Amino acid sequence: MNYYNKLERHAKKLSRLGHLNAICGWDQAAIMPNGGAQARSEAMAELAVISHELATASYLENWFTEAETEELTPEQRVSLVALKRQWMMQNILPAELVEQQSLTGSQCEHAWRSQRKTNDWEGFKTNLKPVVELARQEAAIRAQATGLSRYDALLDIYEPGMTSAVLDGIFTEVKSWLPQLIQQVEAKQATEVTIPLSAPFAIEQQQALSLDAMKLLGFDFEHGRLDISTHPFCGGVPTDVRITTRYDENDYTSALMGVIHETGHARYEQGLPQQWRDLPVGEARSMGIHESQSLFCEMQLSRSESFSRLLAPMIQQAFDSKEDSLSAENLCLINTRVKPGFIRVDADEVTYPAHVILRYEIERDLIEGNIEVDDIPAIWDQKMSQYLGLSTLGNFTDGCMQDIHWTDGSFGYFPSYTLGAMYAAQFMATINKEMNVEQLVSQGNLTPVFEWLHNNIWDKASTLSTDKLVEQATGETLNPEHFKKHLIERYLNN
Amino acid sequence: MNYYNKLERHAKKLSRLGHLNAICGWDQAAIMPNGGAQARSEAMAELAVISHELATASYLENWFTEAETEELTPEQRVSLVALKRQWMMQNILPAELVEQQSLTGSQCEHAWRSQRKTNDWEGFKTNLKPVVELARQEAAIRAQATGLSRYDALLDIYEPGMTSAVLDGIFTEVKSWLPQLIQQVEAKQATEVTIPLSAPFAIEQQQALSLDAMKLLGFDFEHGRLDISTHPFCGGVPTDVRITTRYDENDYTSALMGVIHETGHARYEQGLPQQWRDLPVGEARSMGIHESQSLFCEMQLSRSESFSRLLAPMIQQAFDSKEDSLSAENLCLINTRVKPGFIRVDADEVTYPAHVILRYEIERDLIEGNIEVDDIPAIWDQKMSQYLGLSTLGNFTDGCMQDIHWTDGSFGYFPSYTLGAMYAAQFMATINKEMNVEQLVSQGNLTPVFEWLHNNIWDKASTLSTDKLVEQATGETLNPEHFKKHLIERYLNN
Ligand SMILES: [Zn+2]
Numbered sequence: 001m002n003y004y005n006k007l008e009r010h011a012k013k014l015s016r017l018g019h020l021n022a023i024c025g026w027d028q029a030a031i032m033p034n035g036g037a038q039a040r041s042e043a044m045a046e047l048a049v050i051s052h053e054l055a056t057a058s059y060l061e062n063w064f065t066e067a068e069t070e071e072l073t074p075e076q077r078v079s080l081v082a083l084k085r086q087w088m089m090q091n092i093l094p095a096e097l098v099e100q101q102s103l104t105g106s107q108c109e110h111a112w113r114s115q116r117k118t119n120d121w122e123g124f125k126t127n128l129k130p131v132v133e134l135a136r137q138e139a140a141i142r143a144q145a146t147g148l149s150r151y152d153a154l155l156d157i158y159e160p161g162m163t164s165a166v167l168d169g170i171f172t173e174v175k176s177w178l179p180q181l182i183q184q185v186e187a188k189q190a191t192e193v194t195i196p197l198s199a200p201f202a203i204e205q206q207q208a209l210s211l212d213a214m215k216l217l218g219f220d221f222e223h224g225r226l227d228i229s230t231h232p233f234c235g236g237v238p239t240d241v242r243i244t245t246r247y248d249e250n251d252y253t254s255a256l257m258g259v260i261h262e263t264g265h266a267r268y269e270q271g272l273p274q275q276w277r278d279l280p281v282g283e284a285r286s287m288g289i290h291e292s293q294s295l296f297c298e299m300q301l302s303r304s305e306s307f308s309r310l311l312a313p314m315i316q317q318a319f320d321s322k323e324d325s326l327s328a329e330n331l332c333l334i335n336t337r338v339k340p341g342f343i344r345v346d347a348d349e350v351t352y353p354a355h356v357i358l359r360y361e362i363e364r365d366l367i368e369g370n371i372e373v374d375d376i377p378a379i380w381d382q383k384m385s386q387y388l389g390l391s392t393l394g395n396f397t398d399g400c401m402q403d404i405h406w407t408d409g410s411f412g413y414f415p416s417y418t419l420g421a422m423y424a425a426q427f428m429a430t431i432n433k434e435m436n437v438e439q440l441v442s443q444g445n446l447t448p449v450f451e452w453l454h455n456n457i458w459d460k461a462s463t464l465s466t467d468k469l470v471e472q473a474t475g476e477t478l479n480p481e482h483f484k485k486h487l488i489e490r491y492l493n494n
Numbered sequence: 495m496n497y498y499n500k501l502e503r504h505a506k507k508l509s510r511l512g513h514l515n516a517i518c519g520w521d522q523a524a525i526m527p528n529g530g531a532q533a534r535s536e537a538m539a540e541l542a543v544i545s546h547e548l549a550t551a552s553y554l555e556n557w558f559t560e561a562e563t564e565e566l567t568p569e570q571r572v573s574l575v576a577l578k579r580q581w582m583m584q585n586i587l588p589a590e591l592v593e594q595q596s597l598t599g600s601q602c603e604h605a606w607r608s609q610r611k612t613n614d615w616e617g618f619k620t621n622l623k624p625v626v627e628l629a630r631q632e633a634a635i636r637a638q639a640t641g642l643s644r645y646d647a648l649l650d651i652y653e654p655g656m657t658s659a660v661l662d663g664i665f666t667e668v669k670s671w672l673p674q675l676i677q678q679v680e681a682k683q684a685t686e687v688t689i690p691l692s693a694p695f696a697i698e699q700q701q702a703l704s705l706d707a708m709k710l711l712g713f714d715f716e717h718g719r720l721d722i723s724t725h726p727f728c729g730g731v732p733t734d735v736r737i738t739t740r741y742d743e744n745d746y747t748s749a750l751m752g753v754i755h756e757t758g759h760a761r762y763e764q765g766l767p768q769q770w771r772d773l774p775v776g777e778a779r780s781m782g783i784h785e786s787q788s789l790f791c792e793m794q795l796s797r798s799e800s801f802s803r804l805l806a807p808m809i810q811q812a813f814d815s816k817e818d819s820l821s822a823e824n825l826c827l828i829n830t831r832v833k834p835g836f837i838r839v840d841a842d843e844v845t846y847p848a849h850v851i852l853r854y855e856i857e858r859d860l861i862e863g864n865i866e867v868d869d870i871p872a873i874w875d876q877k878m879s880q881y882l883g884l885s886t887l888g889n890f891t892d893g894c895m896q897d898i899h900w901t902d903g904s905f906g907y908f909p910s911y912t913l914g915a916m917y918a919a920q921f922m923a924t925i926n927k928e929m930n931v932e933q934l935v936s937q938g939n940l941t942p943v944f945e946w947l948h949n950n951i952w953d954k955a956s957t958l959s960t961d962k963l964v965e966q967a968t969g970e971t972l973n974p975e976h977f978k979k980h981l982i983e984r985y986l987n988n
């Protein structure tokens with residue numbers, strides 16, 4: 001066996017341990033009784049130790065050196081690059097730093113859960129400071145190894161190839177038109193009358209509706225399930241994708257839209273190429289591309305007028321009601337309602353980028369050392385006022401303490417959300433050139449649309465860089481114009 | 495850290511990998527969509543390889559030698575014996591033999607699933623012969639290492655300390671009275687009129703009833719769940735016990751009695767001492783003792799008259815019916831109906847031992863080399879006629895091809911079922927001396943009964959030999975008289 005094959009076998013072994021981790025993690029979140037928590041975390045920690053030992057085995061460096069001199073097919077060479085990237089990612093940080101980060105991060109996150117409720121910024125910032133300090137150390141090590149700037153070195157974990165120079169350009173442009181667009185949409189919607197939904201919506205009926213929506217969107221139930229968890233997610237493995245949701249009797253739309261969102265993630269996973277299963281090159285391209293698939297389903301498709309007409313009868317049937325509030329027109333109004341608010345996860349499609357840009361700008365400056373933790377609330381308030389016209393002065397709960405990301409040191413992730421929205425709009429624009437999506441949706445025939453995603457995105461996995469992937473699929477690299485056009489088209493010109 | 499502590503840490507590591515295996519195995523049986531099967535078995539095989547490498551690591555022999563010379567507490571010394579037994583069990587067989595057995599066994603089992611349906615003994619025996627051959631090799635190796643006879647060396651895997659000499663004595667005695675007892679019971683029951691249950695019984699109602707029965711029997715839902723699987727089992731880990739059942743709309747009793755049975759297994763697991771968690775000394779004592787706990791619930795408790803009176807209103811409420819067929823009297827008649835039949839898993843409490851003794855006698859002679867695979871059908875038929883008055887001539891499906899055990903080489907397991915029934919009767923006889931069980935059951939207060947089991951059985955785990963455990967609990971070692979008395983009392987003297 002040559003060294004490349006040894007590396008493949010090693011990666012598959014790691015991936016299979018990842019499979020066990022994914023299933024036991026899903027179980028922990030969705031199924032496990034409380035009393036099982038202690039033993040479960042011990043068992044999963046043991047698995048993490050074994051996986052880490054494998055991933056950082058000392059013989060690997062030599063295997064890579066040897067493999068790079070071997071005669072490989074072009075495909076194997078691409079796979080080798082992905083293998084090496086994964087290996088470097090797992091070996092770059094000293095074990096001590098990782099341990100400190102894990103400890104400090106879980107302390108900060110744990111305390112945050114109660115501190116957020118009591119608006120306790122003073123308490124929270126004491127925990128956040130060491131988290132930021134360690135993230136800066138991590139960024140410095142990664143920057144050293146990659147030649148990137150510190151923040152870019154963290155961004156690279158989630159969005160390989162993306163830089164803050166590019167993001168700055170994109171986001172500056174967005175900021176030049178977004179606040180005005182939001183005002184225009186608000187003015188336009190001020191005259192629209194939305195009929196409020198009449199709760200309650202029984203959980204079983206919501207569940208049946210969710211499953212129907214998943215079927216409509218082509219979720220493969222031979223390779224996945226829908227279950228319930230407090231924090232909805234898409235987990236499991238590509239051949240067995242576990243998505244979760246939570247049901248609110250007062251509002252079925254949160255579960256339904258959540259399920260549609262996770263179904264987008266799930267179809268990407270289910271559509272990854274069999275050929276590269278269990279290898280890094282066969283994994284999803286980036287967090288932004290992953291989010292583009294969920295937002296394609298949730299935003300591009302599901303909040304469109306034609307999709308509302310498709311969903312309305314399903315919703316009416318699920319709840320056995322023909323009320324006016326469940327008419328296609330009213331559902332479409334509800335699904336496209338724009339209102340600036342404090343909370344990112346509750347934000348609509350139009351205001352969402354403002355939340356992301358604000359966080360990006362803060363975390364970039366924080367990691368680069370241009371601002372400190374103490375500066376966050378004031379900057380947050382100033383940017384919220386500027387982008388969304390809302391003040392968070394003294395309101396930490398609904399301000400800079402609302403997200404989990406920073407508590408455990410995940411800096412560099414936020415841009416993926418808006419990159420995803422932009423990629424989704426760009427994909428839809430291209431698909432619309434090749435077929436009449438509105439007509440297909442009206443016919444309930446989404447197959448051609450998903451086939452396009454399958455051929456152009458899912459099947460490529462990580463064989464191409466994000467830029468190449470997007471260019472091959474759409475004829476150009478990331479072009480935020482499509483997102484802007486989409487927002488104007490849907491929210492102003494309809 | 496001394497060597498004993500090293501061994502403890504090593505065993506806990508193995509146990510935690512076992513945890514992952516238990517949860518992923520449960521998931522596979524209860525939850526997993528079909529399309530996930532291939533990747534799941536690859537992931538679990540990877541885990542098995544890692545566990546096996548750990549369990550057979552070459553440094554362990556030295557650790558044991560060193561640990562045995564260390565100053566240990568009496569409890570540690572008991573634990574060390576259990577650690578060493580587990581280690582020897584995992585190291586005694588050459589890897590090649592294990593691999594061959596796994597291959598041959600799964601081939602035989604796989605083919606059996608269709609061969610049984612077509613009564614294809616000729617096809618089946620071709621696969622069974624190499625399985626028996628390898629089991630004989632295993633038995634020879636184990637006999638060599640333990641000084642036991644070949645069959646006893648296999649029996650020892652499931653029932654440490656039990657021998658065929660003891661079993662021969664017990665079973666010869668049982669055979670001297672059982673066939674006659676069966677006839678007497680049949681004659682007595684010939685005049686009883688049972689009202690047939692009126693199906694269908696809705697699955698959700700059966701599920702609610704099952705959960706109620708589990709609550710009544712003290713199942714701890716903070717540390718376990720009930721789910722559905724094709725083949726019901728009790729899995730998971732002591733802090734998170736997963737029992738499963740399957741529902742038949744035509745007959746709720748199979749699921750209910752199955753759940754009560756598995757709840758007995760589950761309470762044993764849930765009641766194992768926290769102090770020894772993840773160590774061999776903290777595991778269940780033996781398969782027979784495990785079965786004694788399930789049969790205590792299913793047979794000793796649930797099929798009693800007083801328990802039928804307790805269950806009847808629950809059943810009537812679950813199915814919202816006051817029909818005569820659901821009266822306590824009728825349910826008790828149904829639950830104690832005796833009828834010799836071909837199939838072990840469908841057998842009643844009275845005829846069950848005949849099925850076990852037959853299998854024990856055949857597998858003992860097979861492993862000792864006194865008979866061959868070709869001889870099985872004739873012996874089966876002769877013993878079925880002798881013990882139960884039924885002929886299986888030419889009927890392999892309902893004869894020697896009905897069980898899965900031999901197909902994958904699990905010889906030595908069958909006695910545990912009847913040992914369990916006997917231990918259960920002996921425990922109940924002792925408990926009845928200390929309290930009025932019938933009265934407690936009538937009051938729906940099972941706590942004192944389970945407290946006895948907790949203190950005398952569960953909490954002891956594997957700290958005592960089976961003989962010592964039973965002697966400390968009941969004042970004597972295994973005494974099958976209690977089982978005989980129980981059968982006569984319940985089936986003739988009522
Ligand atoms: Zn998402």
Ligand SMILES: [Zn+2]
Binds near residue numbers: 755759785788
């Ligand atoms: Zn059992």
